Amino acid sequence: MGNNGTENMAKGGALSIRNATKIYDPEGVHVVALEDCSLDIKAGEFVAVVGPSGCGKTTLLNIMAGFDSLTKGEIYLDGELLAAPGVKPKPGPDRVVVFQHGALFPWKTVLENVIYGPVIQNQMSRSEAIEIAKERLSRIGLREIENVYPGQLSSGMQRRVEIVRALINNPLVLLLDEPFRGMDSVTKSASHECLLELYDIFHKTIYFITHDLEEAIFLSDTVAVMTTRPGRIRMTIKVDLPRPRDYRMLSSEKFLKLKEMAKDAVHEEALKAFQRGERELA
Ligand code: ADP
Ligand code: MG
DSSP: OOOGGGGGSSSOOOOEEEEEEESSSSSTTEEEEEEEEEEETTTTTTEHHHHTTSSSHHHHHHHHHSOOOOSSEEEEEEEEEOOOOOOOOOTTTTTEEEEESSOOOOOOOOHHHHHHHHHHHSSSSSHHHHHHHHHHHHTTTTTGGTSSSSGGGGGHHHHHHHHHHHHHHHSSSEEEEEETTOOOOOOHHHHHHHHHHHHHOOEEEEEOSSEEEEEHHHHHOOOOOOOOBBBBBBEEEEEOOOSOOOOOGGGSSSOOOHHHHHHHHHHHHHHHHHTTOOOOOO
């Protein structure tokens, strides 16, 4: 098995977001999406980002993913400049994104989907990729679906396959944009379990956007609450619940306290957004 098959416990992946400012179309509509947004994410830290709709969560993700540029400020990955004005946005295998509406190839089986990236990029031989993919799928109980096509799977299963696929390239950072949004509660729980299991094994840095506060706390080490647009970090909440996480924690006093704290902050920001006329759902 090659290097990509070994488990890398957080050797890198520290993100430093310094006064990130993003103005869309400065000459025209001039939407200030982010303004002086600063946040430090440690290597291997799981950060859940919450905040009113339209506050700039996805904007920040897109910039870190290398899909868009910053207007002001800087973002560093392990001390290296990743984004700043004048720096050309560049996606890379060190940062992978999983969106709410997934992107598995419908004409390829689960196994073929998972091995596609590293094989096409010549990072692994086909047989090596297959070996690793099979091992990863079996670890989270997905081995029996390796020859199934995505169309035959539930959205929850598809999302889990995508996370396995995202991890096979051995990235430093996983960027997740509301991956479990709109799932029924059973599917969501299964997806949580899968992500937590993968996190406990691989310990990648995770930037996880959600509007579900319970999910945010249950999964993360830190909940970052953003202000209404222009987005900044209003507060960070340390989630000092032990790992592995367990559903019984959801009813613990500590959990409920954290939830109240996050809820108050998010509601206050959502109210501000609402009063400003942004009647989107928080
Ligand atoms: P969130 O993910 O927190 O819901 P977004 O980052 O998607 O918020 O959007 C932040 C703000 O920037 C919103 O007001 C949105 O309408 C605006 N916005 C996002 N993308 C663009 C774009 N390409 N051009 C202009 N405005 C945009
Ligand atoms: Mg968004």
